[in-house]
Amino acid sequence: MSSPSDRFECRWQGSKTLLALYLACLALAMVALGLLAIPLFFIIPGLALCLGHACWVIPRHILLTHPHAITGLRRDASGWQLWSDARGWHAVQMRPDSVALPGLVILRFRRAGQWFARSQCIGHDALEPVQHRRLRLRLKFSRKRWAAAR
Template sequence: MSSPSNAFECRWQGSRLLLAAYFAALLAACATLLLIAVPGWLRLLLLAGCLAHACWVIPRRILLGHASAITGLRRDPRGWQLFSRAQGWQPVRLCPDSMALPGLVVLRFVPQGRWLPRSQCIARDALDPEQHRRLRVRLKFSRRRWAAAVGR
C-alpha cells in the first residue's frame, strides 16, 4: 500500500452564511445596546465600536475582499502555510483547538514569528463540498498537523 501524499492545497472565497450569522449577531448586539439603561454617550460609543468592528471584520474575515484576508491553506514538506494577497504564502503553526465540523472549519493558527494565535472561519459555502471535506479530513487526520513550519 502506498502512503498518501503529504501535499495539500485549498483556497476559499467569502461566505454568505458567515455574513448572515455576523449580521444577526450585530443586530442582537445593537438591539441590546438600545434596550439597556446606560448613559447616551456610552451607548453611542458602544454602537460606534460595533460599527467599527463590522467595518474591519467583514472585508478581512467574512467576504475576504481585503488584501490581507486569508484565502488559502497549503501543506507541503516544509509544513503548513496560509495565503493572503498582501503577503503570499506564509508559514504557520496550526493550533490544537482548531475545529473541523461538517458545516464549519475554525482554523486556529500562529504565524511564524508571532506568539498570539489568530483564527479564520471557513463555512461550507466558501468551498465546494469535496474540497471542504478534504480540508476537514486533512485537519483531523494529518500527521504532525500541530508541528511548526520549517523555515524557508
C-alpha cells in the same frame, strides 16, 4: 500499500452564511445597547464600536475582500502555509484547538515569530463540498499537523 501524500492545497471565498450570522449578531448587539437603561453617552460609543468592528471584520474575515484576508491553505514538505494577496504564501503552525465540523472549519494558527494565535472561519458555502470535506479530513488526520513551521 500506498503512501499518503503530504501535499494538500485549497482556496476559499467569502461566506454568505457567515455574513448573515454576523449581521444578525451585530443587530442583536445594537438592539441590546438601545434597550439598556444607561445614559446616551455610553450608548453612542458602544454603537460606534459595533460598527467599527463590523468595518474591520467583514472585509478581512467574512467576505475576504481585503488584501490581508486569508484565502488559502496548503501543506507540503516544509509544513503548513496560508495565502493572502498581500503576503503570498507564508509559513504557519496549526494549533491543536482548530475545529473541523461538517458545516464549519475554524483554522487556528500561529505565524512564525508571533506569540498569539489567530483564527479563520471557513463556512460550508466557502468551498466546494468535496474540498471542504478534504480540508476537514486533512486537519483531523494529517501527520505532524501541529509541528512548528520550518
